[in-house]
Amino acid sequence: MEYTMTLPENHPPMPLRELLEQEWLVPRKVRHFLRTRKNVAVNQQPAMFHQEVRGGDQITLIIEDSDYSYQPIQLGQADKVDVLFEDEHLLVLNKPAGVKTHPNQPLEADTLLNDAAAYLAPKQQQPYVVHRLDKETSGVVLFAKNPLVLPILGRMLENKQIFRRYQATVWGKLTQDQTIAKKIGRDRHDRRKRIIDPRNGQSAVTHVTIAHAQQKTTDVYCVLDTGRTHQIRVHLASIGHPVVGDPLYQNKPAPRLLLHGYELHLEHPFTKEQLVIIAQPGLW
Template identity: 40%
Template sequence: MKFSIKVKSPAAITIEELVKDNWQLGKKTIHSLRMQKAFQTPEGIALDWSKPLEVGQLIQITFEDEGSSYFPSPKIPVHPFYEDDHFLIVGKPAGLKTHPNEPTETQTLMNGVFHYLDAKGHSYAEHVHRLDEGTSGLVLIAKHPIAKNLLDKMLEKKQIVRTYEAIVEGSVKKDQGTIKTAIAADRHHPSRRRVSQTGQTAITHYQVVGRNPQMTKVHVLLETGRTHQIRVHMAHLGHPIVGDTLYGAKAIKAEHYALQAFRIQFRHPITGELVNVEIPRS
């Protein structure tokens, strides 16, 4: 893997400080980068990790990563909405798993992504988050371990904002609101979740963006990321997502329920630029 970065820190910083303090990489990753002499000048000369870098200095990072173990599948089409040296954002259709649960599974989004990147000479692809099989929308995928580490930490700190659009049954009374009810596994059903005081804290913010007599369109932001959170919370509010029969919605002709992760926003962890990717609304 090879990519370049430009030093933007206003104060003198060493490579040691960059990887430990700014990027907060793990000890194993830092050791691997050090042993491979990964930080170099554009001419390929290894840099001293203890020497302060100059603002505006161009650094080339070259290293071998362990690679990912997904089986590349050309049968899964990949539609990138954004791509650079560090990550890509792709659209996942409803009905497709984000990743395999067993090594024998080959027909998931990640199998298609790995084929897409493998054809470009990349050996690494790991999803930063996932979507339920029945949910469509944007998925963020790291192209090297450094990006994965940085993006994982941003996700933990809620610095990656994902906005969902759902069409729910009935007329939601309030134009906006917050649902704060804990969620737990439903012991009577292997895949369903339920509201429970003994469950994990779950917080969902919603805003109404469209109405008709039978349905309401809402945009949703998650403050927590529990399994089926939006589906459980909207059903708890009395407005299950259209087509989501697992949570009490009426059966419809469409194959999948009406939920899409349509926007993702964050500061690029390496360049600092704003990344704002959105699936156009109809």
């Protein structure tokens, strides 16, 4: 597959080797193949790794299928895909509640990843999971469309350069915004659940902002500093305001879990465009 990226005009000059290794995180093995096969060009001309590239330059990489490993997945249903944003490198989807982000067994074919694979198959492209949402949670999910961009997105996620904001409706009336900083660990008695575990848990921080307060419930926005399993659900339940419809952390009936990944902000790894993607209609 051939990929051509134009460096932003304000991109600082640097050796091509440094761009590939440090900014684009191309693995050592793939860099070796690019060099030995002469599969890299700058402005349509064969390039040497030591040459300098700068803003406005077009960088072309030819990636062979064998350069990266890919785990084949079952094709789902392309017509179920709700596309929020797409270009050559990124695919952002609006996940329905009740659908898993990715399969846990090889023959599963009814997850968002399966449907994304079916959607991309006619384009001879493949989806790669960048992050996930719980099955019961709806909203924005980011996929990479090629292995070239995947490690860059992973680093951005790790460095908190991808901003996500969630909507939730909780039981009870919250009176003020707050930050919940409580360690989260596994529940030894129920493998599906997580608990507040001050001694052995992993650090977790959730910022909660009130959007609307009703008589019996409160609509809130949540922003995470960390990405622990069930983090929002466990933290809100820990302060006595569980998410409405949560099948694990409260026992009042509701049609669904009222938690939605509403908003995603990131700088495009290659174009440096600031992307703001909202998963409508949301909860409210």
